[in-house]
Amino acid sequence: MDTVWHWLENWLISRRNQNQSIQTIQAYSRDVTDFLKFCEAKKLDIYAIETSDLREFLTFKVEQGRLGRSSLQRQLSAIRQFMKWVSENHLISQNITKDFQLKRHARPLPGLVDPETIIQILEQPAPKSEVQHQLWLRDKALLELLYSSGIRLSEVQxxxxxxxxxxxxxxxxxxxxxxxxxxxxxxxxxxxxxxWLQIYQLWKGKFKPDDAVFISQHSGEALGVRQIEKRVKFQAQRAGVNVDLHPHLLRHCFASHLLSGSGDLRAVQEMLGHSNLSTTQIYTHLDFDRLASVYDQAHPRAQKVKADT
Known part of the structure; x- marks a missing residue:
C-alpha cells in the first residue's frame, strides 16, 4: 500500500497546484484516506478493486459514521476524482468508480447539503477554455453571493x-x-x-449604477431567472456533486448553516427578509432536539417543579 499513499500525496499536490483551498484539500485527503485505510484493513489490492468493494466501504461509512446522503456523495466524489487521476496517469488500468452511482432515493428536503459539499462546488478548478473561464468567474460570483447572503432568486436577478x-x-x-x-x-x-467585474467590463464596458450585476455574455442584458437556475445547476454538475442545486437550496443552506453556527434565529430572520419568525423556523429545519436540550438547561420553568413538602 506504500505506492498508493504516494499516489495520494502526488494527487493532493496536483490539487494545490490548481489553487484549491487548504480546507478543500484537507477534505479530499480525509475522504480518500478513509477509503484507502478501509482497503488496507480488508487487504484489498488497489489494482483489483471492484465495484462491490466500493459499495461495501460506503455501506460501512453509513453504519459507522451515520453519514447523510450529501456527505456520502461528497466522499464518493473525492474518491472518484482520485481514481480518475490515478487512471489518467496510467497507474491503474481500470477506474471502477467512473460509472458508479449511489442508488437513487426520493429527492431529499432542501437544506441537507453540508458546508463541505458547497465549498467543493465553489472552489472547483476553473475551466481552461478562455470563454468557459469567463463564464465561471461570473457563475462563481453568483454562487458565492447566493450562499453568502441568502437572497432570493428574484432578488439576485x-x-x-x-x-x-x-x-x-x-x-x-x-x-x-x-x-x-x-x-x-x-x-x-x-x-x-x-x-467578475473585470470580465463584465470586457463584455460590456463601463457599468452604470442602475446596470444589472449579472449579465448574459451574448446580449449584455440581465440574466433571466431560468438562465440563473441553469448556470447554478451546471456548476454543481461540473464539480462532480450529485446534488440538484438551485438558488432556493443555496438560500436554505445559507440559513441552516448560519443558524447552526450562530444560534441567532432573529438575525437569520432579518437576513432572509421573513416578517414572521415561524416562517424562519420552518424554513431552516431547526434541530428541535437541540433546541429542546437548550431549553431544558436554560429556562427556569423547563423542569418539573418539585412538590411542596
Missing part, C-alpha cells in the same frame, strides 16, 4: 451596482411587498464579484 456597498460588504435588497432590507455578504463573495 434584479440586483444592480448601486445596491452593493463593497467597502462595508452590504447589499440593499428590495424583497417581497417592496420591503427593503440590508444584508451582509462575505469576503469570498466580495473577491468573486470583483473578479
Amino acid at each position: 434584479g440586483l444592480t451596482f448601486k445596491d452593493i456597498d463593497f467597502q462595508r460588504k452590504l447589499i440593499r435588497i428590495t424583497g417581497k411587498g417592496n420591503k427593503t432590507r440590508i444584508v451582509p455578504f462575505g469576503e469570498s463573495a466580495k473577491s468573486a464579484i470583483l473578479a
